[in-house]
Amino acid sequence: GACCSYRLRNALHPLWQSPLSIPGGSRQSPINIQWRDSVYDPFLKPLKISYDPTTCLHIWNNGYSFLVEFDDSTDRSIIVGGPLENQYRLKQFHFHWGAINEWGSEHTVDSKFYPAELHLVHWNAVVYPTFEEAVMEGNGLAVIGVFLKLGAHHEGLQTLVDALPAVKHKDTVIEFDVFDPSCLIPSCPDYWTYAGSLTTPPLTESVTWIIKKKPIEVDENQLEAFRMLLFTSDGEEEKRMVDNFRPLQPLMNRTVRSSFQ
Ligand SMILES: CCCCNCc1ccc(S(N)(=O)=O)cc1
């Protein structure tokens, strides 16, 4: 059936050295969001985002994406509200993108891909002592997903793009000490939310996904800057960092809720 072909696809997909069986496998991510099947939930609260730009630490090419990491030793950069029962601390953000503008996002909306997708990763430090422990728990993480579409130049993103040549190769890092990621989040409050997983190993089913309805606009040069990064370390045969998105996963017994009618 569809389910085992997904398992096979995950196991066969070149990027995934994941085990043939996915842990549990009933709430995997990403998924296609069918707009007309999402259910408006009037009890969903507005998402409250308060980031302290000085908690920004560095940019790191981890050989899969580039991560902008934050000091998560205190509650200075947090989100609360939305579908969340606790406040969650910002740990890092990263992107997924394609080799061309026709695809690149992990989630799709009515089967439409965007050229890229931003993930802002937060963890439940109210309940769990460390990020690593939160990664293993059903309510451990909250990830805000923001779609990127081709359009106007994005001023806020450009400061990040200007630093990318310094992290071209896997396992390179550059200090990046003031950045407010809220400039990358659309002002429109509308979002979808569902229970899912990490989209890279360990693929644990620990993520409350909050997918913003509105995309942000970035220009071609900014997308091209992502595509000049490398999966490979300095000295290895160069492999461009592109198409670092996971295949769509079965919805199974899940409902996607919307914060808007
Ligand atoms: C315990 C070490 C885990 C490191 N990796 C976490 C991780 C993986 C994927 C995503 S994603 N792409 O689902 O937002 C976020 C965070």
Ligand SMILES: [Zn+2]
């Ligand atoms: Zn991601």
